[in-house]
Amino acid sequence: MERVVIVGAGTFGASLAWWLAERGDEVVLVDQFEPGDVRATSGGETRLIRCAHGPDADYSAMARRARTLWLELEAETGASLLTECGISWFAHGDDGWETTSEATLRGLGIPVVRQEVSEAAAQFPSFDGGDLAWVLHEPEAGVLRAQLGVQTLAAAAAARGARVVRGVARPDGDRVVVGDEVLEADRVVWSCGGWLAKLFAGLVELRVTRQELFFFEGDPGWKHAPGWVDYDRAVYGTGDLHDLGVKVAWDMEGPLLEPDADLPPATAETERLTRGYVADRFPALATARLVGSKTCRYEISPDSQFIAAPHPEHPSVWIVGGGSGHGFKHGPAMAERIATAWDGGEPLPARFGLHKRKRGTSLRSAGSN
Ligand SMILES: Cc1cc2nc3c(=O)[nH]c(=O)nc-3n(C[C@H](O)[C@H](O)[C@H](O)COP(=O)(O)OP(=O)(O)OC[C@H]3O[C@@H](n4cnc5c(N)ncnc54)[C@H](O)[C@@H]3O)c2cc1C
Numbered sequence: 001m002e003r004v005v006i007v008g009a010g011t012f013g014a015s016l017a018w019w020l021a022e023r024g025d026e027v028v029l030v031d032q033f034e035p036g037d038v039r040a041t042s043g044g045e046t047r048l049i050r051c052a053h054g055p056d057a058d059y060s061a062m063a064r065r066a067r068t069l070w071l072e073l074e075a076e077t078g079a080s081l082l083t084e085c086g087i088s089w090f091a092h093g094d095d096g097w098e099t100t101s102e103a104t105l106r107g108l109g110i111p112v113v114r115q116e117v118s119e120a121a122a123q124f125p126s127f128d129g130g131d132l133a134w135v136l137h138e139p140e141a142g143v144l145r146a147q148l149g150v151q152t153l154a155a156a157a158a159a160r161g162a163r164v165v166r167g168v169a170r171p172d173g174d175r176v177v178v179g180d181e182v183l184e185a186d187r188v189v190w191s192c193g194g195w196l197a198k199l200f201a202g203l204v205e206l207r208v209t210r211q212e213l214f215f216f217e218g219d220p221g222w223k224h225a226p227g228w229v230d231y232d233r234a235v236y237g238t239g240d241l242h243d244l245g246v247k248v249a250w251d252m253e254g255p256l257l258e259p260d261a262d263l264p265p266a267t268a269e270t271e272r273l274t275r276g277y278v279a280d281r282f283p284a285l286a287t288a289r290l291v292g293s294k295t296c297r298y299e300i301s302p303d304s305q306f307i308a309a310p311h312p313e314h315p316s317v318w319i320v321g322g323g324s325g326h327g328f329k330h331g332p333a334m335a336e337r338i339a340t341a342w343d344g345g346e347p348l349p350a351r352f353g354l355h356k357r358k359r360g361t362s363l364r365s366a367g368s369n
Contacts, residue, residue, distance in 0.1 A: 040193055047146040054100045058349065212293065215248075251364055
């Protein structure tokens with residue numbers, strides 16, 4: 001049994017609290033906000049869960065394991081978190097992300113279907129695939145409720161004995177200071193999303209960016225449409241889930257935005273660009289009423305790989321994050337991997353380290369950096 005303090009109750013921190021509390025660790029989970037707050041990256045309503053990661057079998061397998069753990073969390077708590085609507089990847093050629101993803105997923109035994117464009121079109125109420133070569137469909141992928149997910153993780157961790165503390169924490173060597181309280185532990189984890197770069201300046205390199213989402217009014221057929229990703233055009237979306245409207249979002253890196261700055265409203269320019277894509281791909285939605293828009297933040301590592309590594313000067317202190325626009329789904333599986341590595345099991349990959357990183361291919365749903 002270890003005493004563990006985790007600062008940051010996003011998907012990474014709340015998952016770790018849930019995981020460690022189950023095995024009997026004495027866990028304190030600290031956050032400046034309530035879990036699921038909209039200012040945290042995990043505080044959005046929905047997030048895609050997909051296994052396709054191009055040629056990367058490790059992330060693909062981790063996403064698949066995460067799906068199992070999200071289902072276990074549902075079973076444990078009764079919360080409804082995963083809509084298994086499938087995800088369709090729109091392939092513009094035969095040698096891209098979708099082709100390597102298909103080979104990787106088949107190698108791992110993860111269900112995947114290669115569709116003709118006409119077959120894929122039938123799954124959407126309105127679809128123009130004239131520019132597409134084929135579509136890769138992941139039938140067991142889908143959409144997670146993100147905010148509800150982290151709230152559920154934190155509550156389940158508390159039910160397993162974790163203490164959830166509200167407050168702004170600061171590092172003091174291998175200790176955590178929250179107001180007047182100094183927390184000491186066998187291990188400390190800083191899973192502070194976009195705030196990590198400031199908390200550990202010079203050690204953690206992240207770009208915190210503003211991202212925009214749009215929700216359109218669609219006909220009832222959209223309630224049963226798959227999620228989708230147009231990787232080469234850096235756009236993704238979902239059907240009309242939870243009455244939010246049909247979601248369409250650009251996945252290009254937005255302008256920088258401080259983690260503590262207010263989230264500004266979405267811009268008319270991005271709405272115009274989004275409507276342009278919608279008119280191309282889902283023509284019946286071209287003039288659909290906008291029922292909502294939002295902004296949120298990505299915290300992007302240079303190579304879009306996650307971070308999970310010990311502090312070089314304080315080996316009991318760990319830094320976890322770098323979700324890079326694709327981290328949500330992986331939370332519970334990352335927690336399991338971190339705990340396993342701590343127990344002397346399979347070490348975490350070196351690429352999660354705190355080394356200087358080079359820019360790399362985007363592992364999120366954006367082919368264009
Ligand atoms: C628009 C959008 C779409 C996305 N789509 C997807 C998707 O489809 N699929 C997917 O898997 N991922 C997606 N992501 C990415 C995913 O949401 C993030 O990678 C993930 O949520 C990051 O989680 P985190 O735990 O690292 O950070 P956060 O959720 O930001 O949590 C960090 C927490 O740390 C707390 N904190 C920070 N500093 C302190 C401090 N000093 N003291 C106390 N508390 C502190 C914060 O309050 C916060 O609650 C998307 C992200 C966005 C913004």
